[in-house]
Amino acid sequence: MSSTLDLTEDLLRxxxxxxxxxxxxxxxxxxxxxxxxxxxxxxxPPVENLWSRRGTGRPLLCFAxxxxxxxTGPREDWRTDPFDPVIRDGILYGRGSADMKSGLAAxxxxxxxxxxxxxxxxxxxxxxxxxxxxxxxxxxxxRVMQVLEARGEKIDYCVVGEPTSHEALGDTIKIGRRGxxxxxxxxxxxxxxxxxxxxxxxxVHGFAPALAELVSRRWDEGNEFFQPTSFQVSNIxxxxxxxxxxxxxxxxxxxxxxxxxxxVESLQGTVLGILDxxxxxxxxxxxxxxxxxxxxxxxxxxxxAGAVEDVTGLHPxxxxxxxxxxxxxxxxxxxxxxxVGVGNATIHKVDECVRVADVDLLSRxxxxxxxxxxxxxxx
Numbered sequence: 172m173s174s175t176l177d178l179t180e181d182l183l184r185x186x187x188x189x190x191x192x193x194x195x196x197x198x199x200x201x202x203x204x205x206x207x208x209x210x211x212x213x214x215x216p217p218v219e220n221l222w223s224r225r226g227t228g229r230p231l232l233c234f235a236x237x238x239x240x241x242x243t244g245p246r247e248d249w250r251t252d253p254f255d256p257v258i259r260d261g262i263l264y265g266r267g268s269a270d271m272k273s274g275l276a277a278x279x280x281x282x283x284x285x286x287x288x289x290x291x292x293x294x295x296x297x298x299x300x301x302x303x304x305x306x307x308x309x310x311x312x313x314r315v316m317q318v319l320e321a322r323g324e325k326i327d328y329c330v331v332g333e334p335t336s337h338e339a340l341g342d343t344i345k346i347g348r349r350g351x352x353x354x355x356x357x358x359x360x361x362x363x364x365x366x367x368x369x370x371x372x373x374x375v376h377g378f379a380p381a382l383a384e385l386v387s388r389r390w391d392e393g394n395e396f397f398q399p400t401s402f403q404v405s406n407i408x409x410x411x412x413x414x415x416x417x418x419x420x421x422x423x424x425x426x427x428x429x430x431x432x433x434x435v436e437s438l439q440g441t442v443l444g445i446l447d448x449x450x451x452x453x454x455x456x457x458x459x460x461x462x463x464x465x466x467x468x469x470x471x472x473x474x475x476a477g478a479v480e481d482v483t484g485l486h487p488x489x490x491x492x493x494x495x496x497x498x499x500x501x502x503x504x505x506x507x508x509x510x511v512g513v514g515n516a517t518i519h520k521v522d523e524c525v526r527v528a529d530v531d532l533l534s535r536x537x538x539x540x541x542x543x544x545x546x547x548x549x550x
Contacts, residue, residue: 175534176263176527178202178276182238183256183265189239190310192219192302195275196238202279203298206286213318215310218303222315225286226295230327232544233297233506234278234537235312235497237304240267241519248521261527268525270518274332275300277530281537294545297326304497308460312497316504326506328471328544330537331498334515335490340529341479341536345510346472347396347465347491348499352427352438353405355456362411362419374421374452375409381449385425385442390433396465397430397491400438430463430491461495464502471507471544478539479511482532487511511536 178198185193196219200210203223213220219238224231243253243266251257253266263273282296303311319326335345358378363371382404390400404425409418427438439457446453466472472489479487493515498508513533517523 175273175276175280175530178279179263179268179273179530180256180265182272182276183267184254186254187238187240187267187302188242189306190218190303192238195272196221196300196302199275199279199298199300202283206283207290208296208298213315215314218301218310218314220302220311220315221298221300222319223300224295224297226292228294230544231295231297231325232541233299233326233329233501234282234332235299235329235501236271236275236278236332237301237311237497238272238275239302239305240270240272241305244521250522253523258527262524263527263530264522264524266523268523269334269513269515270523271332271334271512273525273530274334274512274533277534277537278332281534281541285538285541289546292545296541296545299326299329299501301497308497313500316500320504326501326504328474329498329501329506329508330475330540331496331501331508331510332512333496333510334512334518335510336512336514336529337516339483339485340513340526340532341483341485341487341511343490344472344475344479344487345491345493345496345498346468346489347502347508348461348463348493348495349397349428349430349491350433350435350463351460351495352429352435353458353460354423354425354442355458356423356425357454358421358423359452359454360417360419360421363417365415365417368417371417373417375418377449378421378423378451381445381451382423384445384449388441388445390427390429390438390441392432393430394432396489397432397463400427400429400433402427431465435459435462461499462503463491464499464508465491466502466507466509469507471509474540474543475509475511478536478543481539482535
């Protein structure tokens with residue numbers, strides 16, 4: 172059996188830029204099959220997914236993650252080939268090393284060791300893996316959960332291997348994530364000569380007071396688990412490129428990240444109210460990429476926090492910050508979802524990397540989580 176580091180390096184050599192998998196699931200599935208897992212490939216081309224389960228009893232503890240990675244950016248900016256893993260001074264470099272192929276390898280080796288010692292364990296173990304997390308996230312975990320729901324297969328506890336740590340492995344775990352609501356706004360005006368503004372209607376000027384209010388608004392105070400809602404403009408543009416033409420329309424992309432203090436409907440109502448009050452002429456399309464979810468402190472959070480403390484001596488901080496994750500598709504089915512993984516300081520960056528020592532340490536944490544959940548008996 173190869174080490175967690177060996178498996179991580181094998182996965183890193185596969186250029187699985189989303190939605191490509193490049194054989195990662197095949198490698199992982201083969202390892203799981205050797206220890207008694209039943210593999211069920213669920214492909215929705217071009218996306219590949221794997222549902223792999225060992226056992227039929229409850230509770231069902233699932234490891235979830237993704238094999239796809241973001242593009243490398245300019246390769247000349249990397250010190251070494253992003254798909255040729257290199258270790259320098261105790262650091263492993265490569266695209267996906269932190270997000271999240273080291274996490275995938277740690278899940279696999281932790282499971283192999285646990286099954287070897289406890290072949291007749293209570294409950295069930297499962298893996299839900301996809302090549303569509305960094306992309307649209309339409310045909311990945313979302314689709315697999317629809318399949319499981321249709322046949323009544325329920326996940327009780329889910330550990331997502333996203334990189335969550337800051338200074339030291341396990342110092343932070345995610346017990347939820349904020350929701351994400353985006354808008355594609357078009358502000359309508361009338362194009363004209365810049366010397367004759369009375370014959371035109373400048374949409375930039377018309378939208379400016381509304382934008383000022385949207386940006387300065389205190390949307391809410393957050394709550395015990397979630398920080399206050401944030402509004403951010405991600406893209407804005409108008410004009411023909413000519414310096415003497417008033418534009419006929421303005422296009423704006425914006426996003427709201429929100430916790431359980433808000434709903435999609437309440438946020439939409441506030442935005443529309445501000446636009447209408449300022450008499451903005453507009454059309455607006457909405458996109459919801461995820462609703463907020465929260466796993467209240469309980470059995471899974473205790474198991475994960477306890478496992479981190481057992482292995483590292485750290486008492487982790489609970490957090491809901493950061494972007495979205497595939498946990499947003501799993502939690503609504505009633506599963507408790509917690510995310511724990513390696514450091515996130517270099518994810519999506521040039522020279523993405525992970526501490527070599529953390530790779531095996533994370534595997535031990537995952538193994539201890541399995542022990543704390545499945546060896547404790549059922550509810």
